[in-house]
Amino acid sequence: MTDVLARLRELRSGDLPTHGGRTLAYVYDSGLSEVDEIAAAAHALASSANGLDPTAFPSLLRMENDLVARAAGLLGGTPDTVGTVTSGGTESCLLAVLAARDARPDVASPSIVLPETAHAAFHKAAHLFGVRKIVVPVDPDTFRADPAAMAAAIDDSTVLVVASAPSYAHGVVDPISEIAAAASARGVRMHVDACIGGWVLPYFAKLGADLPPFDFRVPGVTSISVDLHKYAYCAKGVSVLLHASAELRRTHFFASAAWPGYTMLNPTLQSTRSGGPLAAAWAVVHHLGEDGYLKLASRAREAVERIRAGVAGIPGLRVLGDPVSTLVAFTGSDGFDLFTVADEMKARGWYVQPQFAHGTSPLNLHLTVTAANHGSEPEFLADLAASVEAARAEGPVRVDPDVAAFVAALDPETLTAEQFGGLLAAAGLTGGDGLPERMAPINALLAAAPEPLRERLLVEFLGALYTPSPQ
Structure with missing residues (x-):
């Protein structure tokens, strides 16, 4: 066993670091070592349990209902609010689309209306479930969805309208209230993709941030996705898809008695589901509690404010939009190449994520800021400034x-x-x-x-x- 684990450690040595705040994409680090220890222990205790049958493993049922209740309480839920724990944000978004499609069997060619900044998971859902995408341009300056354009795109084939809180690419919150009102007026479901913001924006609000309403307190919002493996700082992969009522959720459940085995009954796209990630998330959420999450949100908020201000102060860099959450995207002038800046940052021990130009959004570098970045902002910004200067000296990357x-x-x-x-x-x-x-x-x-x-x-x-x- 020792040899196998040593080999595993050797393999992992070539990965990006998942702790310490130096990988500003893909991972979410609380900076608290005991969180990992608790998650690992809880995962080991429940990893052999199977969420396929909640009557066989009632502990998993209890933990799932606990997590759903906590998410609903955080996001303005009512006693009617229900939810499902999934493997991640993409599965939550897929199920929101599936539920909306299957609730309208009368629509021959169903469509979903989404801003061009909506997560690619909705494009995947459209591809998998045979739903047409109606993609609506966003405001070219703010990168927020345009409520009037979204409303105009809704027609008799629309089964779901989507908006983000925040959008991944730019970290801005769409005008949820106006879009939800337009969807409700046409009798159409409204999904808020709060996979990234759902567990941190409510705490930002408690810390005094002036944020637009985006959750179930907004009339017309029928479902919300929120990832626990992001700013709830839980182990991957755990997300929650909330619906405003059991009736709205029912159509993403699947049952089949049309074979000689057990009657298959699934609330998610998966059948067998390890209890490990669920138990790990349950343990972390209960360990951190309200006070723990408020402290982590405060650290993340301070870090993102310092980094955003520092980026804006580097000659040649410009922050895109007005990010209000934990995501910052910035572009550069013509005097240097941003891809080279990313390479230079990696050489200095930081990973920043390049984003290609699309529509009115220019080529940019994307930062996912967590509580673990608190305290290291000066070092990050100094290395970013040095990377910009190195890229400026190297000149643009030229394709023949x-x-x-x-x-x-x-x-x-x-x-x-x-x-x-x-x-x-x-x-x-x-x-x-x-x-x-x-x-x-x-x-x-x-x-x-x-x-x-x-x-x-x-x-x-x-x-x-x-x-x-x-x-």
Whole structure:
């Protein structure tokens, strides 16, 4: 066993750090070591239990109801509010769309209305469930959804309207009240994606932040998603999908007696569900409590305010929109390349997330700030300023114009796997040990590719990554 664990530690040594606040994407660190210890112990106690049958494992049922009640209390729920614990934000969003679609069997070609800043999980839901997407442009300056445009997009085929609190890309809260009123006037469900903000914005409000209403206190809001593995600082993957009533939730449940085995009955997309993540989340939420979360929110709020102000003070950088949560996106001037800034930050021990240009949103770098960033803001900002200067000295990353023109003319629908393999090799996306330390040239080439081609290139790259080496 010792040898196996040593090998595991060796494998993990090549990963981005999950603690210490130096990875500003993908992970959410409270900075409290006992939180990890409690989560690990609780996970071990319940990992062999199976959420497939709540009558066989009533402890899991109790813990799930406890977590749902806590989330509902935080987000303006009523005695009628119900919920389901899922594996993450994407599953919660998928189920919100599924419930809305299946509640309207009378609609032959159902659609969902969403701002262009809505999470890609809703695009995935539309793809999986055969629902049409009506994507509405947002305000080009604030990146918030446009209520009038959203209202105009609702028609007789609309089964769900979506808004964010906050949107991932820019950290801004959409005008939920106005959008919910428009949806309610047409008798359409309204989902608030609060996967990131749902467990931290209420505490920001208690700390004095002036925030627009976004939860069940807003008339017309019918469902809310909130991830516990984000700012509840629980182990991955645990999210909660809340519905305003049991009737609204019922249509994402699944039952089948049409086979000779047990009658399958599932509240989520999964059947077997380990009790480990659920128990870990339950333990962390009860351990931290109201006071613990308020303190963590205060630390995160101070960190994000300092970082936002510091970013705005670096010549050539500009914060996008008016982020009110824990997410900050910033773009740069033409004097340097942001992809190079990301590489320079990684060389200094920080991971910041590049976001490609889309619509009116320019190429930018994205920061997910947590309580663990509190206290390290001066070091982060000094390294960011140094990275900008290094990128300025290095000059822009240039893609050969002929290569860019060639890539732009490619049709992803007609290319063969072999041709994609050649493109991936030319881009340096060979996977495994072939992935270079400096990603700026690769990202510059991907940025030059039309979005459908970029998607296909990255799918092929993913396939190459998930190909076992010969044993």
